[in-house]
Amino acid sequence: MTKTFETYFEKAFHHAVDFRKTVEDNQPLPKASHEELYESLGGPLSDAGEKGDVLIDHLAKYATPGILQMSHPQFYGWVTGSSHPVGVAADWLTSAWGQNTGMYVATPAASVVEDVVGEWVVGLLGLPKESSVGFVTGATVANFVGLAAARSEVLRRVGWDVEEDGLWGAPKIHVFIGEDAHATVYSGLQYLGMGRNQVIKIKADINGRMNPEELDRALLEYKGPKIVIAQAGQINSGCFDPFDAIVPLCKREGAWLHVDGAFGLWANASPKLKHLSKGVEGADSWATDGHKWLQIPYDCGFVIVKDHVAHQRAMKIQASYLHGEIAGRRDPSQFVPELSRRARGFAAWAVLRAFGRGGVINMVENHCALAKRLEKNLGKISGIEVLNDVVLNQLAVGFGQGLSAEIQDKLTLSVLKKLSEKNECVVGGADWKGRWIMRISVITFLTTKGTIDEFSKMIECAFKEVKESIL
């Protein structure tokens, strides 16, 4: 007789296989409404509990219609990776092992795997070897941790211990940030008591690239501790701040430079694309994601800090019942805000080994080439305009070239709506530089030349239908 746990695992296995097998033939958007999902998954919690095998079947049956198929080859929404199956398998093992990844003594294998993956990530990205790495939920928390290390160090240098004494009475830190920075960088500032409104915004160009002359002027204007926040890969345009110009300015001022490189930092792994992120290794901290371009299952992000002392100081947890550190052994909790958490290193280990160094580089380069192909395809359709310089994997697309701004926005929003009704692909919209755009992220490892060409036709067709009904 099979043990009960085997039945649960087998059920989950079969449901997962059924799901992945049919993804390509399915419509990617969820089919069930909020009411349907609430009804089928809700209701009062039973007193006695339920049978595990029955409820796993129930979950698969009723949650699946509410699943957005992010592992669909026609998925271009947000900047969302698609959970590589090798990573999913390693993630299942992680759950089965049930490791609380706080201390080395509690989970040696998870700790060692984080050391190993950290070295691979730092090596692939070409960042300083001495950097420490924290395994976090994503770039939002990675930004938070990087900025916490920054805050700690710039205040320590002026004789203030922010971990012990907090921010009341502390010397003011001036924070400089490009005007097209990602929203989650502001979240980091918000959590750290540095305030969303306390930043000095530096003008950016049409692609969202910070102007280094403006930064230079602003840095000279303010005295005292300084943090500069730059980005590798703007969320709409994919552009890069000019690190080779920014790094020397930060060095001159003794400013800490933090880089939000959630997806774009991976350009630095590629000899062909490295010119985009030139100089980025001169920063002090970096945030990047595993669950975006690397296709590691959710959740997985990395915070990388050159000064590991500042990193650990900012994240330290003190309590006598937590086992003392062992020299040369990694306590994973020292690099992240959480004490107890998932052993996210295992899935990252598996996906990186599956791709290999060359595989990661090829995938990143391939997605950028596919974005260029899409730009070329769309460029042939009259009335469609690619608004950004396509340097990476992002396209910002406008509809109704030459028509009034109002009509353009109407056309763009209608094309987005039409594509969502047809439910053959997933794209998003954004308000970018004063107008509505279609945002396209080529980031799923299943996307190919063929799917890109089909996608171009879907856009062309939706635009034609919308024009007929609106113009």
Ligand SMILES: *Cc1c(COP(=O)(O)O)cnc(C)c1O
């Ligand atoms: C996605 C993204 C973030 C946030 O990352 P999460 O993994 O969603 O936490 C931050 N910055 C940029 C540029 C991003 O693309």
